[in-house]
Amino acid sequence: MKRRHAAVLWATILLASSQAWAVKTSLWTQDSPEEFLTGDVSGVTVTSEGQVLLGAAWDSVVTHLPEVSQIWSMAHDSKGRIYFGTGDQGRIYRWTKGSPPQLLWKTGSSEIMPLVIDANDDVYAGGSPGGVVYRITARGDTSRYFDTGEQAVWSLAVGKNGTVYAGTGSRGRIYRITGPGKGSVFTETRDLNVLALAWSKDGALLAGTSSKGLLLRIEPDGTNRVIYDSGAEELRAIAVLDDGSIAVGTNRGSTGSGAGAGAGAQAGGGAPGGLGIEVTPAGGKCGVSLVEPDGSARLLMAPPCEFLFSMIPGEGRSVRFTTGNPAALFRVDASRSYGLLGATESKQLLGLLRAGKETYVSAGNAAALYWLGTGFGAQGTYISEAHDLRSVASWGEARISRSGGGEVLWSSRSGFSKTPDDGWSPWSHEVPTKEFAKIESPPARFLQYRLRFRRGPGDPPVVSTVEVAYLQRNLPPSIASVTLYGPENPYFEGGPEYRPPQISQSFPNGMKVEYSLPRAGPRPVSDASAAWARGIRSASWEAADPNGDVLRYKLFIKEDKETAWKTLADDLDDRAFSWDAESFANGTYRLKLEASDAPDNPDGTAGTTERLSAPFLIDNVPPRVENLRTTSRAGSAHGRTTVTVSGIAIDADSRIARIEYSVDGGEWKQLFPDDSIFDSPEERFHFDVPDLLPGEHAITVRASDSQRNVSVGKIIAITR
Incomplete structure (x- = not known):
């Protein structure tokens, strides 16, 4: 929105x-x-x-069927009467305009999923579980027409010669039934369930399967081949258009074909307060694709419904299809133009039937039958x-x-x-x-x-x-956090330039020396070389305004022993600020951030919010290197001497973080304190300088505290 x-x-x-x-x-x-x-x-x-x-106008023509949760499927006879199969009681009804529905048969199955009528007005229905095909003749005689021996009959189709084809599960077989008790396996689909059957324009049988989501073409001799792999778990519905193209409806999840019809159909419900539908090119849980006569296929629509249940051809190159969770009726055409045609308070719209110029829609949870008129209704x-x-x-x-x-x-x-x-x-x-x-x-x-x-x-x-x-109503801003960054956070060469790439120095005799800083890519600046950065402190914060107003910020600072806040920055529009802390005395400080929505509100109506930072230390005084002493002993080589240096590094406010030494201006070498851990403002240390040649040697010790302040001490060692 x-x-x-x-x-x-x-x-x-x-x-x-x-x-x-x-x-x-x-x-x-x-x-x-x-x-x-x-x-x-x-x-x-x-x-x-x-x-x-x-x-189009909608009208509920059948409601309040006792003990019926779903109307799964519908068909009409030559007299315009509507037959429908139900769950959870596995009943078959007949409805005539202007009359209440008439119960024709309690089959004994839990669900009557598919239902078709042949040219003689004989009704065939598939039961699950149980895998039985039932028949009601035009005279009203009922019979168990054929027992497939499978777990369920998911789909039915009637050929021109009256042969009945039954798609079953869970071995993915299609049966050809030629008479009462007479039938055999027509083809093996190599999938688990056959959920949909339809006839192509040239008379071949089409089948949609789960769990591979395939569209199969079955020739009259029973051989089959895949003509479309949907990539979904279920290929649930098939609609053949006048030009020979085939629209298919798919589900990425199961509608219950693997474990009993009722379970999937009853899951979930519509989003409160509306359909909650967002139509996307791809990625929904159900979708509609179009398979062209040349075999090419493309996705037309993928609303994120939980389930797609049924589909019929519409005008031109369009189809209508029903969905569950939410219960909606859609239209989409080959140009991807779509429309939401209606929705109900039921959780699922299950079946679709075109009877002449009229359309009927069946629903589940709660069970109902709707009539959909033609043209525009009078009101909506x-x-x-x-x-x-x-x-x-x-x-x-x-x-x-x-x-x-x-x-x-x-x-x-x-x-x-x-x-x-x-x-x-x-x-x-x-x-x-x-x-x-x-x-x-x-x-x-x-x-x-x-x-x-x-x-x-x-x-x-x-x-x-x-x-x-x-x-x-104007609400004050909110501040989620105020975060401090000190010199203990490493600085890097490269990126933002805190110092120029080249500097120069002039001398009284007129000479000028230029120094170029290394450009070896971003690297941490060492503790000793970061004197230019030791005074930098930075703060960042997370703040928001519930009204979406523009915010401005003020930043204040106070040492813990002080009573008044001092302004550090005013009228900030960024959510970060850096300052030089070298002008502040050593101590423990806090920041106070004030956020205001004044830019979008007049004087007297603006809202403000304050938040304090955690305490942080400012320490601009370097540590001291004290009590340097040396002792000597013979070295490992003739005429060489090993010198042991000891001392103590002390800081007034911060812990000692690093100790190094250098001999006669050579390379700095890091060492550890006597207790092996830098954890206090006072650290004792000792180290050996091995195999010194006879003479005078300058041994320099450098100590750094956690705030990157550095001091140096020196001792002279004379070896003989």
Whole structure:
């Protein structure tokens, strides 16, 4: 959902005299299919062009079937009567317009998943578990037509000669059934379940499988080949279009074909407050692909529904398909133009049936049968999601961009819970929309609007944009953390240039010497060579504003023994600051950060927040190297002497972090204290300088504290 901030001339000024409200008008904008698809629809369509318009009329024609959870499948006979199979009781019903449904048979199976009717109006149904094909003749006679011996019958198809084909699981076999009790294995699919069967334009049998998600073509002799590998777990639905192309519906998860139909169908539920649908090119849990006659295939649509259940051809090169969790009916065509045609309170829309010019949709949890009319209905309703403004807000006006005839009525309600309940305000009075509509709901954190479409002369009404202007109650910023970085954090050569790449020095005699610093790439600066960096202290912080306001920062500093805060920096817009701490005396300090949303709020209404840092040490005094002493003994070579040097490194405030020595200006060599660990402000040390030649030797000891302050001590050793 987009959240745009703008200074809008058309917004009504709300509570301008109150100091509790922000000064910046914000917009909640819906103008794309992804945004509109988060709402609930009834009798309206949401298109891939980001339009909401009147759709076909919906009517529930069958509801409240006792002990029935799902209506899985439907078929119609030559008289226009609708037959449907159900779960969890495995019943077969017949429904005629204007009459209640008639129970024809309690089969004994738990689920009647597929159901087809042949040219003689005989009804065939597949049961699971049990793998039985049932038949109800046109005269009403019932029989167990054929027992496959498999766990389940997932799909059925009737050939032109009346032969029945049954797709089964869990050995992935298709049976050809020629009469009562007469049948055999027609083909082995080399997969677990055959979930869908259909006839191609040239008369070949098509099959969709799980768990490999394959589309197979089966020739009359039973040989089969893969014509499309979906990459999904299930290829659940097949629709053959007039031009011979094949649309398929897939699921990345199982709808329950592996472990019983009811389990998958009943899992989960729709997102509260709306469909929560975001249509993406790829990556959803279910999808629709198109396989062209030349074998090429492409994804048309992948809404992130939990399951796709059924599919039928639509007008031209389009299909309609049903989904579960959320329960929705979609349309998509070969150009990837799509529309949400409807949604229900049931958790799944399971079956689709085209009966002449009419379309029927079946549902599960709760079981229902819906009639879908042709053309545009007389009226419909769109209800937005319950939009979270993140804080209490007051409303301006809504701008509705619409076209077409008829009328669109606006109303709204508001509340303080994510899901609308009795604690919300009632729906406001409906007002006709021209370009603007006044929002009459009381201030709250959540807002929901309703658009009621009514058809009139000419084209149906179309809404393409809804913008809601609001003012949030101004909330103070929040500071999550203030972090200090001192000289113990290593500096690097390269990257930001803290010192020039070349320096020069002039002497009184006119000579000038230039020094070039090494450029061997970023490397840590040694403790001893980082004198230029020892005084640098840096702080960074994480802060945010719940209203999305621009923030400004002030930084203060105080030593623990002081009583007044001193300003270190003012009017900062970055979330980091560095300063030279060498002008501060040794001691333990804290920073105080103040964040303000004043740039987006007038004087007297801005919110501020403060946060203290952890204590940190400033130490600009180097350690001392004291009590240097030497003792001598014979070296390992004739005429050589080994000298042992001992001493102590002491610092007033920091721990000693490093001790090194050099002999006669040579290379620095690191050594450890006597207790082997640098953990205190006082460290004793000793070391051997082996095999010195006779003469005078300058032995230099360098000590560094944890703040990178450095001092040097020297002792002269004379060997003979």
